[in-house]
Amino acid sequence: MATRVRHRNKRCTVIGGSGFLGRHLVEKLLERGYSVSVFDICENFELPGVIFHQGDLCDKQALFPALKDVSLVFHCASPAPGSDNRGLFERVNIQGTRTVIQACLEAGVEKLVLTSSASVVFEGTDIKNGREDLPYAKKPIDYYTETKIEQEKLVLKACDKGKGFLTVAIRPHGIFGPRDPQLVPILVDTARRGKMKFIIGNGTNLVDFTFVENVVHGHILAAEHLRADSPICGKPYHITNDEPIRFWDFMSEVLVGLGYDPPRYHLPYMLVYGLALFLWLLALILRPLVSFKPTFTPMRVALAGTHHYYSCERAKQDMGYKPVVSLKEGIDRTVQSYPHLRQGS
Ligand SMILES: NC(=O)C1=CN([C@@H]2O[C@H](COP(=O)(O)OP(=O)(O)OC[C@H]3O[C@@H](n4cnc5c(N)ncnc54)[C@H](O)[C@@H]3O)[C@@H](O)[C@H]2O)C=CC1
Numbered sequence: 576m577a578t579r580v581r582h583r584n585k586r587c588t589v590i591g592g593s594g595f596l597g598r599h600l601v602e603k604l605l606e607r608g609y610s611v612s613v614f615d616i617c618e619n620f621e622l623p624g625v626i627f628h629q630g631d632l633c634d635k636q637a638l639f640p641a642l643k644d645v646s647l648v649f650h651c652a653s654p655a656p657g658s659d660n661r662g663l664f665e666r667v668n669i670q671g672t673r674t675v676i677q678a679c680l681e682a683g684v685e686k687l688v689l690t691s692s693a694s695v696v697f698e699g700t701d702i703k704n705g706r707e708d709l710p711y712a713k714k715p716i717d718y719y720t721e722t723k724i725e726q727e728k729l730v731l732k733a734c735d736k737g738k739g740f741l742t743v744a745i746r747p748h749g750i751f752g753p754r755d756p757q758l759v760p761i762l763v764d765t766a767r768r769g770k771m772k773f774i775i776g777n778g779t780n781l782v783d784f785t786f787v788e789n790v791v792h793g794h795i796l797a798a799e800h801l802r803a804d805s806p807i808c809g810k811p812y813h814i815t816n817d818e819p820i821r822f823w824d825f826m827s828e829v830l831v832g833l834g835y836d837p838p839r840y841h842l843p844y845m846l847v848y849g850l851a852l853f854l855w856l857l858a859l860i861l862r863p864l865v866s867f868k869p870t871f872t873p874m875r876v877a878l879a880g881t882h883h884y885y886s887c888e889r890a891k892q893d894m895g896y897k898p899v900v901s902l903k904e905g906i907d908r909t910v911q912s913y914p915h916l917r918q919g920s
């Protein structure tokens with residue numbers, strides 16, 4: 576019996592396990608002796624010992640086989656933040672998360688760890704050392720953020736010690752690392768099109784960028800600390816590298832590491848933001864006729880031109896969190912992992 580309980584405790588499912596963060600999480604869980612199943616709408620990799628279930632998380636019946644005899648579920652699936660498909664975000668992040676919670680309850684899952692985002696409190700204006708008690712954004716900057724807020728509320732509200740169902744939300748910020756499909760690729764694409772020459776604002780704004788292995792570490796710590804007597808039940812936790820860096824220094828280090836010139840010329844923040852807003856509206860109006868995707872969206876300009884860094888004191892106190900990879904090492908390892916994105920390749 577004791578062996579069966581121990582065995583079940585080490586069985587987990589990663590919803591969204593084919594994605595950037597999900598796959599890193601799967602790899603670390605395997606290393607730590609968990610048996611891992613992946614549930615995802617697409618299958619991107621195969622790993623010995625990983626059972627793959629392909630399906631849409633909005634479909635409860637499709638989820639059941641992936642949750643059978645599993646005590647711990649990580650939910651890190653989401654449509655890509657760059658999309659402007661409101662219906663998709665609402666369906667997957669809100670209705671889909673309701674379905675995940677319901678399926679977990681019916682399948683007897685005991686712990687649910689959600690990957691939320693620190694941006695649930697970001698409204699496009701400065702946040703310095705923000706703590707988890709900041710209110711949710713009243714005017715979220717995009718549909719992604721709007722639906723991540725609702726998703727987090729749903730998961731935290733579902734925490735019910737009476738029912739033996741415990742939940743926690745991890746709020747990472749600016750995840751980067753090997754195989755990241757957005758930050759470095761978008762940056763390099765922008766540089767290759769000659770558009771990475773400008774610094775938006777005075778360039779001194781501090782931002783958190785978090786190496787993917789630290790985010791994984793935060794998730795596993797949360798899962799392992801999630802017990803009925805733990806203070807972490809039903810709470811959100813910022814997980815960052817705890818080394819805020821100037822946004823433009825981070826961009827420059829990655830660009831220079833890959834052989835590109837760093838941005839040099841300054842442009843006033845409000846001018847670029849206004850222009851990005853205008854282009855976004857134009858793209859919206861012209862969508863039935865032509866489709867174009869502006870590089871500088873209002874969301875990216877806000878992220879590039881304001882302070883947004885967060886305190887992870889609560890995670891340090893309640894679950895002993897400490898980043899395992901420094902920012903410098905994270906940047907070096909990331910740059911090394913993208914030989915095909917180097918200048919001239
Ligand atoms: N990348 C970042 O900087 C940050 C990401 N996050 C959150 O971390 C989580 C993971 O993000 P990434 O790994 O960067 O994204 P990703 O796009 O690489 O991975 C998301 C995964 O979810 C899957 N998925 C999407 N819709 C699905 C559905 N209906 N049913 C089943 N699977 C579905 C995708 O196929 C993909 O494999 C997301 O919840 C995101 O909101 C939070 C903060 C920062």
Ligand SMILES: CC(C)CCC[C@@H](C)[C@H]1CC[C@H]2C3=C(CC[C@]12C)[C@@]1(C)CCC(=O)C[C@@H]1CC3
Pocket residue numbers: 656691692693694748749750757758761762765870871875878879
């Ligand atoms: C074109 C350039 C000025 C900037 C290119 C880099 C951006 C692609 C990234 C810089 C900060 C990143 C970030 C996210 C996505 C990629 C960036 C905009 C998130 C929005 C991803 C999802 C989240 O939950 C929050 C992230 C904040 C930082």
